[in-house]
Amino acid sequence: MPFPGKALDCNATILFINPVKTIANLVHEPGPYSSFSLEEISIPEPAADEVLLKHRAIGVNFIDTYFRSGLYPYPEPPPIIPGSEACAEVIETGSEVTDLKVGDRVAYTGGYGSYCHHRIMKADRVVKLPETVSDEVAAASMVKGLTAHYLLHGTFKVKPGDTILFHAAAGGVGLFAGQWADYLGATIIGTVGSGEKAELALANGYHHVINYEEENFVDRVMEITDGSGVEVAYDSVGQDTYPHSLKCVKRLGMWVPFGQSSGPIQNFQLKDLVAHGSLFTTRPTLFDYVATREALVAACDSLFGMLENGHINVSINQRFKLEEAALVHELLENRQTKGSTVMFIS
Ligand SMILES: NC(=O)c1ccc[n+]([C@@H]2O[C@H](COP(=O)([O-])OP(=O)(O)OC[C@H]3O[C@@H](n4cnc5c(N)ncnc54)[C@H](OP(=O)(O)O)[C@@H]3O)[C@@H](O)[C@H]2O)c1
Known part of the structure; x- marks a missing residue:
């Protein structure tokens, strides 16, 4: 199914993006907070086993600062788009994707790539969200909640x-x-x-x-x-x-x-x-504990259950726009945040 052009308001400028363009907060060279650069970039069409996502809310994590600063080496040549979790809507599906459809509200975690309006993901890395889990809670939970899950249930089984x-x-x-x-x-x-x-x-x-x-x-x-x-x-x-x-x-x-x-x-x-x-x-790292589809789904079922039953309430204490990523990183690295931070597309 083709992805229709969308009008997006970014930095008070109305941008028209075609099926293969999006707005992303890029880092061309690892460095300080000021390294972010909001740009319009091309993205590929989804392959057979991929989906095209439109972000609804983007979670912020300390790991994002490691990629921005260069503490973690870039896994591919720069520029890189930091960001390791988000809530999104499925906009287009690859020809072999059967368990996701256009319009599904989903979430994911991955090493980097979520500080943008749209992105491609492997369909088997994406999970559908229960209705009771809001966009911002989902965006805040996919790294932080799944990390708490594996630390307490996997690395050491707390009893x-x-x-x-x-x-x-x-x-x-x-x-x-x-x-x-x-x-x-x-x-x-x-x-x-x-x-x-x-x-x-x-x-x-x-x-x-x-x-x-x-x-x-x-x-x-x-x-x-x-x-x-x-x-x-x-x-x-x-x-x-x-x-x-x-x-x-x-x-x-x-x-x-x-x-x-x-x-x-x-x-x-x-x-x-x-x-x-x-x-x-x-x-340990989260990405080893959710490396298979089976492990990812089981961990998400456990996490979403904890959220739905009210055993975990997510404190989202900082809300920002995607274009404020530099400020967000400055606050996070200077111990000025509490609980979770989420960025939205304006
Ligand atoms: N291995 C994994 O799978 C995995 C997954 C997710 C996160 N993590 C790690 O878990 C940690 C927490 O991640 P998060 O995103 O939830 O961040 P966060 O805990 O919200 O922020 C980091 C906190 O660390 C404390 N801190 C102590 N000394 C610090 C210093 N010199 N500079 C900055 N912060 C300092 C601060 O709290 P106080 O002011 O209270 O000291 C600060 O708020 C990070 O180290 C992250 O890399 C690991």
Whole structure:
């Protein structure tokens, strides 16, 4: 089915795009916030197993800053379009796509490519949305919610009675994880960088919150756990919290470094694990946990169920236009955001 031309209002200019053009926030060279460039670009027709999507809401994630800055190498020659999750409408389907149709409201996660009005996706990477999950909640959930899912159900299977430590508790992933781990029956200790963030974390499943700007979080974790430590420490902060997080984990427990908001860990050595009680570790990524269609659908069913049943409420505290991506990244990298951030097409 052909994709009809659409009138789009972008930066107060009415642009007419033809079937193979869209508006995208490109990065030509990795660099600072100012590296974004809003441009009209060509996109290919969808192949037989692909769909053409029109975005309705675009989620923002810390991983987007890694691609923009160059911390993560570009998987293809620049320019690159950052962005790893979105809610969209199916505009056109490839000839072999049978389970999606034009007009379906869908969502997806992928490494990059969502900071734009339209994009092509493999149909098997896209999931249909339940009516009760709004555009902005879907856009905010596909990376952050699915990450909380695999961390708590896959990397370490959290069970009732476990005590866990989760850094950056009031962040995007952090607020999903607090509510989900609470639902699983764990005792959750969170760390945050301000009093306001502490209040938000306490309202989203965390039982104990430590302001690691003011308190020694290792001492506080040991106090809270009567000296025994936690079963698992989830650490996305990276260099600033390494190696202290290891000291919070009990013997034979697990340390899960899954991000590097403060910078990559530089000096990890295997002997650190034995020094802290024969700990287990992995450096996981969401994209391995949802690599197959079956795994993606199962994880989304679980996530959408949690959202529909009200076990998880998504705090969308920052809403911006796509053309404000530079400001969005500046706020995110400077710890000025709480919960989720979503960008919309104006
Ligand atoms: N491996 C995976 O599969 C996977 C998937 C998704 C996300 N992640 C990682 O999870 C982390 C959270 O992602 P998110 O999108 O939800 O971001 P976020 O938590 O909303 O934002 C990052 C937070 O990290 C904390 N932080 C501590 N030191 C920081 C520093 N020096 N600079 C910046 N932030 C600092 C800040 O909270 P405080 O002010 O409270 O300290 C900040 O708000 C990121 O590291 C991301 O890379 C990994």
